[in-house]
Amino acid sequence: MNNSQEAKTLGDWAKIAIQQHYQKILKHEALVLKDKDPEELHQMRVGMRRLRTAIAGFSCAVILPKSVDEKKVGEIATVLGKLRDLDVLQETLNTIYLPELSKTEQKKLEKLFNKIKKRRKGIAKITKEILHKNIYQNFKKDLNAWLEKPVYTAIASLPTEHILPDLLSPQISAFLLHPAWIVGSHVNKAENIIDFNIPAKPLEDLSHQEEMTLHSLRKEAKRTRYLMELLLSFYGENYQEMLKKIKQVQEVLGEIQDGFVLRQILGQVYGHDLQKILPIMAQKIREHRSQNGLRWEELRQFFLSPANRTQLRLSIQSPELILETVV
Incomplete structure (x- = not known):
């Protein structure tokens, strides 16, 4: 973990963990909005999941804004997850099942791919919308402010x-x-x-x-x-x-x-x-x-x-x- 040599207290490690995963989220945000590469969505979702775990795991040490609590981060991650699940399904069909099928069955699967494509289009729209909504924008604004001036509990000073x-x-x-x-x-x-x-x-x-x-x-x-x-x-x-x-x-x-x-x-x-x-x-x-x-x-x-x-x-x-x- 970055800065581990400088980290001494529980509060130090909490901030490092939260900052690391938040930076990963920001790194992939712009390309997720462009929706060109499913891997970008996957990485942003992983960042959200890991940030949620860090917030929950270090909850005894940090005092975070309400917009950055475990529940709010979970809500954003859930929306990202719905789109990712469809991408995984499509990738599974293409790489694991489709090559094993006869030409006839491959043709029949077009109906399934059309359904997935239609569903994905709707969920992609919802995903882009939430990244522009207050729940995500407030999350970023308030977490940036907290990282500038972290607020800790008394127990955060323990080794x-x-x-x-x-x-x-x-x-x-x-x-x-x-x-x-x-x-x-x-x-x-x-x-x-x-x-x-x-x-x-x-x-x-x-x-x-x-x-x-x-x-x-x-x-x-x-x-x-x-x-x-x-x-x-x-x-x-x-x-x-x-x-x-x-x-x-x-x-x-x-x-x-x-x-x-x-x-x-x-x-x-x-x-x-x-x-x-x-x-x-x-x-x-x-x-x-x-x-x-x-x-x-x-x-x-x-x-x-x-x-x-x-x-x-x-x-x-x-x-x-x-x-x-x-x-």
């Missing part, structure tokens, strides 16, 4: 390494206690307990509510990853290995969610008898769902393991020892 475990523990707990870990699990009715030795039911058998619960864990994994990455300089190998696993959870649940979204929009365009209309497409979707299901089950078992859960908790406990070797 960062002394309280990092306290900052991380609530997010780690939220991640480990998320109900998605037991979605689809087998319940031993005789003893009324979950039998973790039996794999969870297949993704295609999940209810809509269960799908939404998995999607919720993806968001929790993302928040956990972003917060841990903010503090990466203070920790060593065990911490980094756990961070990699959490990133994998975010990624595989993201692919699973993309599959749910694809299934939904295909149903809207072609009805629910996809096997008859697009048989190769239907088969490829099943294959990807199966692959992602296996990857998810492996990660699910990893984070349900008492030993691994303990290892994750321990990995955040001694930052000051690592800090001496890093700084």
Whole structure:
């Protein structure tokens, strides 16, 4: 992280994190408004998500204007996210599915691409509008003013390494206690307990509510990853290995969610008898769902393991020892 040599207190690190992600947002803003390159939108959205995590993670140390609070930043990020989700869907179709289809099925997919194009045009307009509205303009104006004269709480003067475990523990707990870990699990009715030795039911058998619960864990994994990455300089190998696993959870649940979204929009365009209309497409979707299901089950078992859960908790406990070797 830039300026890490100068940062001593929790307040110092809070300002560095907030400023870093805010600058990334500004860097991509102009090109997002031009809407020429989907990667610019992705990077601006990531900046917003990471800024939101920094604001939440350092909330005990900073006093921010209301226009820059976690909720307001989240509202802006959500609008950017809707456009990004369509770009991801279109890219997935073009790179993963389309090359595998017959000419006949490729032709039939034109109807889907037209629907995505029409929907994207409307959302792109909304995205450009919000970047000109008061919610975004006030956010920038007030955050610029805060960065010029930051306002901190009393606890911001504490040395960062002394309280990092306290900052991380609530997010780690939220991640480990998320109900998605037991979605689809087998319940031993005789003893009324979950039998973790039996794999969870297949993704295609999940209810809509269960799908939404998995999607919720993806968001929790993302928040956990972003917060841990903010503090990466203070920790060593065990911490980094756990961070990699959490990133994998975010990624595989993201692919699973993309599959749910694809299934939904295909149903809207072609009805629910996809096997008859697009048989190769239907088969490829099943294959990807199966692959992602296996990857998810492996990660699910990893984070349900008492030993691994303990290892994750321990990995955040001694930052000051690592800090001496890093700084």
